[in-house]
Structures are given as C-alpha cells and as structure tokens.
Amino acid sequence: MRRYSTFLFLAAIFMAISGLTYLLHYYIFRDVHHIFIYMVGDLAFLPLEVFLVVIVIERIIARREKGAILQKLNMVVGAFYSEVGTHLMQTLLGCFGKDTQIKQQLAISQDWGRVDFRRAVAFASALDEEPRCLDIDLEELRTFLIQKRPFLLGLLESPIILEHERFTDLLWAVTHLAEELEARATVKELPETDLEHIAGDIKRLYGRLAAEWIAYVAHLKLNYPYLFSLVVRMHPFQEHPSPVVT
Numbered sequence: 001m002r003r004y005s006t007f008l009f010l011a012a013i014f015m016a017i018s019g020l021t022y023l024l025h026y027y028i029f030r031d032v033h034h035i036f037i038y039m040v041g042d043l044a045f046l047p048l049e050v051f052l053v054v055i056v057i058e059r060i061i062a063r064r065e066k067g068a069i070l071q072k073l074n075m076v077v078g079a080f081y082s083e084v085g086t087h088l089m090q091t092l093l094g095c096f097g098k099d100t101q102i103k104q105q106l107a108i109s110q111d112w113g114r115v116d117f118r119r120a121v122a123f124a125s126a127l128d129e130e131p132r133c134l135d136i137d138l139e140e141l142r143t144f145l146i147q148k149r150p151f152l153l154g155l156l157e158s159p160i161i162l163e164h165e166r167f168t169d170l171l172w173a174v175t176h177l178a179e180e181l182e183a184r185a186t187v188k189e190l191p192e193t194d195l196e197h198i199a200g201d202i203k204r205l206y207g208r209l210a211a212e213w214i215a216y217v218a219h220l221k222l223n224y225p226y227l228f229s230l231v232v233r234m235h236p237f238q239e240h241p242s243p244v245v246t
Contacts, residue, residue, distance in 0.1 A: 022039075072160050073160050073161065073164050073167070074216065074219050076155060076158060076160060076161060076167075077164075077167060077212065077216045078216065078220075078227075079155075080155060080167075080171075081213060081216065083148060083151055084148050084151065084152065084174065085209060085212075085213060086213075086234075086235070086236060087144065088174070088205075088209060089206075089209055089210060089213065089236050089237075090236035091136060091137075091140075091141055091144075092131070092136065092141075092202055092205070092206050092209075093236060093237075094135050094136045095131030095132055095133060095135055095136055095199070095202055095206075096129050096131055096132075096206075097129065097132065098129055102127070102210075102237070103237040103238070105119075105120060105123045105124075106120050106123070106124065106210055106214065106237045107235070107237040107238055108120070108214070108217055108231070108232055108235060108237070109232060110229070110232055112221070114218070117214055117215070117217070117218040120214045121211050121214045121215060124207050124210035124211040124213075124214060125207055125208075125211045126207070127203075127206060127207040127210070128203075129203075130199060130203060131199045131202045131203050131206070132199070133190075133195045133198050133199050133202070134195065138181065138187040138188075138190075138198070139186075139187055139188065141181065142181035142182065142184075142187050145174070145177065145178035145181060145182070146178065146181075146182050148178075149175070149178050149182075152171060152174060152175050152178065153175070155171055156168075156171055156172075156175065166208070166211075166212060167212055169208060170205075170208040170209060170212050173201070173204050173205040173208055173209075174205060174209075176201060177198075177201045177202065177205055180197070180198060180201055181198070217231055217235075229245075230243065233245070
C-alpha cells in the first residue's frame with residue numbers, strides 16, 4: 001500500500017509541475033492556441049514513444065541480458081558435465097538392459113542437426129526403463145558422489161542456476177542420490193527393497209542427465225564447434241571414446 005501511495009504522490013507532483021509550466025507559458029505569451037498545438041502534438045507522439053522505448057528498446061535490452069545469462073549458465077552446465085555428469089552417464093548406463101538402444105539414440109555425431117538433437121532430447125526425457133543396481137559398482141558410485149558433493153553444493157549456491165529450472169532439478173536429483181548412498185554405512189548386500197529405492201532415484205536422474213547433456217551439446221555445436229568436436233570424440237555413447245582425431 002505504501003508503494004502505491006508513493007507512486008500516486010510522485011504522479012501528483014509531476015502533473016502539478018507540468019500544469020505550472022503551462023500556466024507560466026500562458027502568463028508570458030498569452031497564447032492558448034500555441035499551447036494546445038504543442039500539447040496535442042506531444043500527446044500524438046506519446047504512443048509511438050511508448051512503443052519504441054517500452055516495447056522495442058526494452059525487449060532488445062532484455063534479450064541481450066538473457067543471452068548473457070544463458071552464456072554464463074552454459075558455462076556452469078559445462079563445468080558440471082566435465083566434473084560429474086559425463087562420468088555419471090557412463091557409469092549409470094550399465095544399469096539399463098537396453099543400453100545398446102540408448103547408445104544408438106544418444107550417440108551424437110558431427111552431422112547432427114536440430115531435428116536429431118530434438119529427437120534425442122525427447123528420447124532421453126521419455127526414458128522409462130527400470131535400472132538394475134546390481135549391474136554396476138554402487139560402492140564406486142558412492143565414493144565418487146561423496147567426493148563431488150562439495151562441487152555440487154557449490155553449483156546449487158550459484159544464483160545463476162535459478163534461470164534454468166530443468167538444470168536445477170537435475171542437480172537436486174544428483175544430490176539426492178549422493179545423500180541416499182552416503183547415508184548407508186555400506187552399499188554391499190543391500191536388501192531388495194533398498195535396491196529398488198535406489199533404482200528409482202537413478203531412473204529419475206538418468207533421463208534428466210541425458211536430456212540436459214544433449215541440449216548442452218546442441219549449444220556447443222552452434223556456438224563453440226571446437227568444444228563440440230571434442231565432445232563428439234569423447235562422449236560415453238560410443239564403443240571406443242578417444243580424444244585422437246581420426
């Protein structure tokens with residue numbers, strides 16, 4: 001309420017100043033006709049001025065600011081996949097019986113276009129296979145996530161990720177899996193119910209992990225082809241990842 005009263009008070013002040021200025025003009029020149037000519041002219045230009053300033057210029061500035069924010073955000077996403085995400089994709093891939101199909105759908109290459117990236121994101125987002133925790137080394141996964149937990153918490157503290165809700169959800173999913181594994185004294189010989197619970201956490205995580213990775217790689221191809229080239233050679237959805245250019 002106080003905010004609106006301040007706004008009304010300022011509006012009244014500026015209208016009073018405008019009225020006094022017109023009165024001063026009339027007092028000096030005694031020409032009402034001249035005053036109304038310029039008043040109507042100014043009012044006629046006002047909609048165009050509002051359109052140019054509020055809509056056109058503001059949108060240009062907002063678009064530039066959004067572009068700068070997305071640029072910084074993609075740097076954060078890149079750091080995440082370099083430190084945590086790519087290793088997780090490779091490790092957790094062994095949980096899925098249809099890993100061959102997953103590799104085929106997500107194996108990016110140099111000739112991928114927008115249609116290919118959109119198809120891969122849709123496939124990853126709809127991934128619905130139940131993981132099998134016994135097919136991977138849960139102890140190694142637990143150790144890795146515990147080591148990376150300070151890094152993950154540092155990312156969550158960054159205000160820039162608030163601009164990307166999907167990436168924030170991904171970080172929470174990774175952090176939750178780390179907490180689940182860390183809370184257990186050991187992950188060897190877990191009961192079936194516990195394995196099912198952890199499998200549910202992995203299932204929730206993996207689709208988000210792969211989908212965000214595909215979106216990030218699409219950004220690299222468009223803006224940083226040299227980084228995209230390295231990702232194509234090193235991603236885990238191929239038989240023999242290698243940095244060597246062939």
